[in-house]
Amino acid sequence: MDVTLVLQGLLSGLLFGGVYSLMAVGLTLIFGVMRVVNFAHGDMMVWGMYLAYLLATRAGIDPYLSFVVCAAALFALGLLVQRGLVDRIIDAPHEMQILLMLGVALVLENLALVAFGPEPTRVRTPLGAATLWIGPVFVDVARLVTFVVAVALTVALSLFLYRTDLGRTIRAAADNTYGALVIGTDVRRVYAAAFGVGAACVGAAGALVSPILPFQPSTGLSLSVTSFNIVIIGGMGSLLGAFIGGLLVSVAESLGAVFLKPSLKELVSFSLLILILLFRPAGLFAKRTS
Amino acid sequence: MRWVVGAALAVLLALPAVLSSYAMTIFILIFFYAFLGQAWNIVGGYAGQLSVGHAAFVGVGGYTAAMLSIEGGLTPWVGMFVGAVLAALLGAIIGYLGFRFGLRGFYFVLLTVAFAEICRIAVSNIDALGGPLGLYITFTGDPRQFQFSDGRVYYYVALALMLVATATAWAIERRRFGMYLAAIREDEAAAEALGVDAFKYKMLAMIVSSFLTGLGGTFYAFYLFSLQPNTLFGIPLSVEIAIRPIVGGAGTLLGPIVGSFILTPLAELSRLYLGQGGLHGAHLIAYGVLLIGVVLFLPEGAYPRLRRALQRSRGAPFSGNERSHAAPVSAHPQSEPADERSHAAPVSGHPQSEPASRPPLQLTLLVARGLSRRFGGLQAVAGLDLTVQHGEMLGLIGPNGAGKTTVFNLLSGFLTPDAGDVSFRDRSIVGLPPHAICRLGLARTFQIVRPFPRMTVLENVRVGALARHPQAVAARARARDVVERVGLGARERVTAGALTLAERKRLELARALATEPSLLLLDEVMAGLNPTEIETIIELIRGIHESGVSILLIEHNMRAVMALSHRIVVLSFGEKIAEGAPADIANHPKVVEAYLGDEYVRAAPA
Numbered sequence: 001m002d003v004t005l006v007l008q009g010l011l012s013g014l015l016f017g018g019v020y021s022l023m024a025v026g027l028t029l030i031f032g033v034m035r036v037v038n039f040a041h042g043d044m045m046v047w048g049m050y051l052a053y054l055l056a057t058r059a060g061i062d063p064y065l066s067f068v069v070c071a072a073a074l075f076a077l078g079l080l081v082q083r084g085l086v087d088r089i090i091d092a093p094h095e096m097q098i099l100l101m102l103g104v105a106l107v108l109e110n111l112a113l114v115a116f117g118p119e120p121t122r123v124r125t126p127l128g129a130a131t132l133w134i135g136p137v138f139v140d141v142a143r144l145v146t147f148v149v150a151v152a153l154t155v156a157l158s159l160f161l162y163r164t165d166l167g168r169t170i171r172a173a174a175d176n177t178y179g180a181l182v183i184g185t186d187v188r189r190v191y192a193a194a195f196g197v198g199a200a201c202v203g204a205a206g207a208l209v210s211p212i213l214p215f216q217p218s219t220g221l222s223l224s225v226t227s228f229n230i231v232i233i234g235g236m237g238s239l240l241g242a243f244i245g246g247l248l249v250s251v252a253e254s255l256g257a258v259f260l261k262p263s264l265k266e267l268v269s270f271s272l273l274i275l276i277l278l279f280r281p282a283g284l285f286a287k288r289t290s
Numbered sequence: 291m292r293w294v295v296g297a298a299l300a301v302l303l304a305l306p307a308v309l310s311s312y313a314m315t316i317f318i319l320i321f322f323y324a325f326l327g328q329a330w331n332i333v334g335g336y337a338g339q340l341s342v343g344h345a346a347f348v349g350v351g352g353y354t355a356a357m358l359s360i361e362g363g364l365t366p367w368v369g370m371f372v373g374a375v376l377a378a379l380l381g382a383i384i385g386y387l388g389f390r391f392g393l394r395g396f397y398f399v400l401l402t403v404a405f406a407e408i409c410r411i412a413v414s415n416i417d418a419l420g421g422p423l424g425l426y427i428t429f430t431g432d433p434r435q436f437q438f439s440d441g442r443v444y445y446y447v448a449l450a451l452m453l454v455a456t457a458t459a460w461a462i463e464r465r466r467f468g469m470y471l472a473a474i475r476e477d478e479a480a481a482e483a484l485g486v487d488a489f490k491y492k493m494l495a496m497i498v499s500s501f502l503t504g505l506g507g508t509f510y511a512f513y514l515f516s517l518q519p520n521t522l523f524g525i526p527l528s529v530e531i532a533i534r535p536i537v538g539g540a541g542t543l544l545g546p547i548v549g550s551f552i553l554t555p556l557a558e559l560s561r562l563y564l565g566q567g568g569l570h571g572a573h574l575i576a577y578g579v580l581l582i583g584v585v586l587f588l589p590e591g592a593y594p595r596l597r598r599a600l601q602r603s604r605g606a607p608f609s610g611n612e613r614s615h616a617a618p619v620s621a622h623p624q625s626e627p628a629d630e631r632s633h634a635a636p637v638s639g640h641p642q643s644e645p646a647s648r649p650p651l652q653l654t655l656l657v658a659r660g661l662s663r664r665f666g667g668l669q670a671v672a673g674l675d676l677t678v679q680h681g682e683m684l685g686l687i688g689p690n691g692a693g694k695t696t697v698f699n700l701l702s703g704f705l706t707p708d709a710g711d712v713s714f715r716d717r718s719i720v721g722l723p724p725h726a727i728c729r730l731g732l733a734r735t736f737q738i739v740r741p742f743p744r745m746t747v748l749e750n751v752r753v754g755a756l757a758r759h760p761q762a763v764a765a766r767a768r769a770r771d772v773v774e775r776v777g778l779g780a781r782e783r784v785t786a787g788a789l790t791l792a793e794r795k796r797l798e799l800a801r802a803l804a805t806e807p808s809l810l811l812l813d814e815v816m817a818g819l820n821p822t823e824i825e826t827i828i829e830l831i832r833g834i835h836e837s838g839v840s841i842l843l844i845e846h847n848m849r850a851v852m853a854l855s856h857r858i859v860v861l862s863f864g865e866k867i868a869e870g871a872p873a874d875i876a877n878h879p880k881v882v883e884a885y886l887g888d889e890y891v892r893a894a895p896a
Contacts, residue, residue: 037396088586094395095340099536100585102529106578113571217571221525225407228400236396263422267411270404277401278391 004136005258013254014247015143018150019209021246023223024230025154025239026201029161032174032237033194036086037094039101042223043108044199048074048206049123049215050116056123056210063123064145067207071200078199082192090191105220112217123210146208153204154243157197161239170194174237222266229273235283244285248272302449306442314441320554321448322509327534327546328455329502333385334532335540336459336468337495338475340395343384343402345527346409347377347500351507352517353413356425359435366436370508377504378497380405385496389489403525410523424518427511436512444513451509452547455502459543462498466756466765471495473753475541476742483702483736485728485757485805503531537584539591548593556580655680655809655840656732661700661710663693670696672864673710678809683841685855685872687848689884693864694844695737698811701842702734703727714809729757733807737814737844739794741801743787747778750786750797754804769804776800776830792823799830809840816847824850852876860884 023045030038038044048070055066081104089100130141161167173180173190181187213219230249234241249269256268276283306314326344333339354373358364364372387393388401414422431439438444462468470491473481478488511517521527538549560573588595656678663671670693678684686694699705701712703724712719719727728734733754742750751769752762759765773782776796781789786797795815802810812831816824828850835841835854845851851858852872860868860875862884868875875881 085582085586089589092585092589095536095540096585096589098340098342098396098399099533100582102533103578103581103585106574106581110571110574110578114575225403225525228403232397232400261415263415264411267408270408270411273404274387274401274408277393277397277404278387281391281393281397 006255008137009254009258010251011137011139012143013251015140015147016209016212016254017247017250018147018154019205019213019246020226020230020250021243022150022154022201022205022208024227024234024242024246025157026198026205027227028231028234028237028239028242029157029170029201030195030198031231032239033170034086034090034191036090036097037101037228038195038198039098039224040081040105040108040220041198041202041227042225043105043112043220044074044077045202045206045223046112046215046217046220047077047108048203049210049219050112051203052207052210053116053121053123056125062125063207063210064125064127064149067149067204070207071204074203074206075196075200077203079192079196081199082195086195087188087191105224109217109220112220116217118216118218120214120216122212122214125211128211140212142211146212150205150208153201157201158239160197166190166193170197226269229269232273232281232283233276235285238283238285241283241285245283306445311441314445316555316558318441318444318448318513319558320550321445321452322506322513323530323534323554324547324550325448325451325455326503326506326531327538327550328452328459329499329506330531331499331535331540331546332459332462332471332502333492333495333499335535335542335545336462336471336475337492338471338541339388339492339496340399340532341402341499342399342525342528342532343404343406344500344503344531345523345525346380346384346402346406347503348507348510348527348531349406349409349413349517349519349523350377350380351504352511352522353419353425353507354504355436355508356427356511356517357419360425360427365434366508366512367434370436370505373508374501374504377507378501380409381496381500381503382493384500385493389492389496403528406523406525406528410519413519413523419519420517422519424516424522425511427515427517429515436508447509451506456543456547458498458502463543465762466760467491467494469749469753469756469762472541472745472749473742476744477740479704479724480736480740480742480801481753482724483704483728483734484754484801485725486753487723487725533581535591537581537588537591539593539595542591542593545591545593548596549591552592553577553580653680654678655682656701656712656714656842658697658701658712659710661697661712662708663696663700663705664708669864671700671707674861674864674866676859676866678840678842681838681840683835683843683854683856685851685858686842686844686861687846687851687858687875688861691863692861692884694861695813696864697861698734698813698844701727702732702811728805728807731806731808732811733802733805733809734811735798735802735813735815737817739791739798741786741789741794741797744785746783746785747789747797747800748773748782751800751804754801757805772800772804775833776803777826792819795819795827796830799827799834803834803839807839809842810834812841812843812845814844814846816845816850828854 023041027038027041030036051070051073052063052066055061055069056063085100085104089097125142127142127145132139132141161171169180169185170190170193173185173187177187180190226249230245231242233249234245249272252268252272253265256265260267305317309317326348330341330344334341351370351373354376355366355369358369358372359366384402384405388398393401413419419425429437431437470481470486473484473486474488474491482488510522534549534553535546536549537553538547539545557573557577560576564572564576654677658674658676661671661674661676674697686697688694696705700707703719703722703726706721714730714732717730719730742753748769751773752765755765755768755772759768770782773779776799778793778796778800781793786794789797799812799815816827819827824847831841831854843851843854855872857870858872858875859866860881867880867884868878870878
């Protein structure tokens, strides 16, 4: 086995992992606050990608700038889905919630199919062709920028959750909804904010990944499933777990592609998932609860 | 009801004579998806273990039959059963991992998704199975090869599959198996406490469900003549399988069929009309919107709603669960003569199955020695010795947090002790699961009552009665006795979720009693009741005790516990601080101290 190849796999996996982390942080935030699993997570992300695509092709805005717009748009979409739909079934049995979100996923995926067709596409950016060499391995500049921005956004989100009043309220409601209600929190507003922010995460992640990952409407499902894997591996509801889990899964898949073959890379993350489910179902970074 | 079923069947049998070939295709798909939904419903609906990985069983079944036919020349009529067995094996593996490791809800969903995806990726990478392009079956039109030139044959085969699965579900629903699955879905811990081996029954449900689904794989393969890993193992197919029973009504017999009759034509027609205009995916948007609508406006599914509407129009008197319609026992004379029952009035007085009525060979019924259990930094129970004599009524009291409920959990198998031993009727029961302990004759109630909310009072109690009377009819008669005994006779058809607290407490008692225990652990059955209700329940407990059941009672109501108990054990911070007759306990300085603090003891004149 070529050491360079392994190093290369490690590095590109790590760099790609920033996007996985951002995506999983969004999912775990929504779950942590509402105990609702957003089955439309990947499809929302695909909409972030297509939005970046539209802004790049129609208005000539680079995805590394337009991710802000995409995040805002997805925030609005998340808010809408939460207020219009999720809010009504917040106390329903989980199979009903899963079903509702599957419905949302179907609608989002197929709206994209109707609007953009089934062909894979990708967003071009001047950074796309640039590479850097660090010793024997090369760094794809687009991947590097994507990684840096994604990690910066994750850090910003943590600061928001830990340093601002709304952020603290969100964490309080996630810890104990009833307690938050008792002390006069407007829990509905918190839910809407959490869903909006969670969706904004994939809006940004989608735009950031659009230059390096070819996508089509059906990409959403596999992204959703990957997000689920990551949050289970990291620990449902744990921000740190989602962040590290994202990097871990990405590196594992990347190495899987090197050691096995590219079409088998998902096998690695699913096997990892099953091991975690069986032996550490609370995840690697589970929050300690009494 | 029989008339309706017969008429519907006759119509379906005659239909091919008038159907166009396109309409026939739609009907074939309706039956096929109803069949898959029916199979899914056994584990996803009745047992409440949501699977979004059933496509894996279709894939394993289909690929097996196709490979055996292509490579080995084995007729699919045999191959379909080989495939189904392999699918059941996969189901058993998934079930074993999921249930043994206690995965529930979303976690179980993900386990099923993960297995299906692993199968899909693996099959796509195995060249012998055709890789990502899959397998193609050449059309010969030979019926021995499961191929028919006449579309009507497919119609009848699909109809037969649907009927077989429905009959299977019907048979399960009427038996103990079905009652147990419903109890597990409603509250697994409560079911365990009533003698239900939840793991075993969930495994059985998974195996039956995956076997049937595997059979369907062969039909799928030989109806479409092609198998691709992405369609046969993919998540979209798993969703299609699960959606119909949920839309129709999960855990109901006709739900999967109703769901398929609603969704399949909708999917096919919108695919035809919207897809033709170049709007690929438009039909799936409609589908998604419908799903959202069902969740928001018809959350229990279409079939239960339909059934209620029909009953209302016919003026049926009660809206009970259909299981309770199956054989209205009140009309059956098979229950034992009333005089015999009133003779043996005490509920546990059935001579053939009541251990307590035998002359006791040993005087002590239950012995716990050095029982200890720690939770993190908290020593909840520390070296507790406890004995319950045959025929005794023992009170267990202590301030909040003293560890009383933990003791119950240790005795009934819900927790295993860190140290110490428990023997019940001269047999060590440490490490036995709750359902096994219940079957040995040690039953418990829960402090916070845990009824099966969507089942009726009678059904709740039947689950308990089935522990001693595996036959559904006998269990029903037994349950009815117990329900009468605790004074819930007038409420037996009410769903447990609609009961008042006092009624729920009595239901909790009735369920435990129906398992015919020789020792009954009662955890605060009086908490939250008013004085009148407490009087009633004290009388009830006395009656149960007089019928030969020994009782261990946790109670905060001092007057009741003093009046009822022969002997009292006092627990404080996990340790036994006093033991003795009620009168001695009431004045025991350590007890007073534990309840009121040592300052009170010092201040009070001894």
